[in-house]
Amino acid sequence: MKHYYDTFSTPAGDFSAAVDDSGALVATAFGGVSALRQRFEGSDLSRDAKRLVEVRREVAEYFSARRDRFTLKMAPQGTPFQQEVWQALCQIPFGSTRSYGELAGKLGRSGAARAVGRANATNPICLIIPCHRVIGADGSLTGFAFGEEIKSQLLKHEGVLV
Numbered sequence: 001m002k003h004y005y006d007t008f009s010t011p012a013g014d015f016s017a018a019v020d021d022s023g024a025l026v027a028t029a030f031g032g033v034s035a036l037r038q039r040f041e042g043s044d045l046s047r048d049a050k051r052l053v054e055v056r057r058e059v060a061e062y063f064s065a066r067r068d069r070f071t072l073k074m075a076p077q078g079t080p081f082q083q084e085v086w087q088a089l090c091q092i093p094f095g096s097t098r099s100y101g102e103l104a105g106k107l108g109r110s111g112a113a114r115a116v117g118r119a120n121a122t123n124p125i126c127l128i129i130p131c132h133r134v135i136g137a138d139g140s141l142t143g144f145a146f147g148e149e150i151k152s153q154l155l156k157h158e159g160v161l162v
Helices: 033-037 049-063 080-089 100-106 113-121 148-157
Strands: 002-010 013-019 025-030 044-047
Touching: 002 033, 002 049, 013 033, 013 049, 025 033, 033 044, 080 100, 080 113, 100 113
Parallel strands: 002 044
Antiparallel strands: 002 013, 013 025
16 A cells, blocks of 8 residues: 655654545654654555645644644554544543543543553554543653653643643
C-alpha cells in the first residue's frame, strides 16, 4: 500500500504525518520522517506535501490556539480493543486529562488500566488522537513515546500545566 507524508515545524518540534491513498491520516510522529518510517515497514512512503495540506492547517491552528478539536479523517490500524481506547481518547476534551484507571472505567473495564496504558502507548496518531492527555493516577505525566518534555509542552499549551 502506498502512503504519503510530510514533515513540518511546530512549537513542539518537527511533526511528521502520513496519509493513505484516500487521504485518511494513518500515522503521526514528533521528529523527522525516521520516527514515522518505523510504522511503515513493507509500505511505500513518499513525500507529498499537497496531500497533507489539511493536516498541516489543523495542526497549525491547534498550536496557534484557534483549534481545540481535530476534524481530520483518520484510519488508524489496530486491534478492536486499541480502536476502542483510541476512540475514548478522542473524547477527552482539550484542556483536560484522565488517568489510565479513569479511562479504563469509562470503557467499562475498571481493572484494565494497564491494558489501556498499553493501547495508549501504541496510538499511531499522536496529538490528533490525544494520548498526551492521559496521566498517572497520582498526576504524574508518565510515559509518552516522544518524551515527557513534549508531553509537558502540549499540556501547558492546553492550559493543564502551569
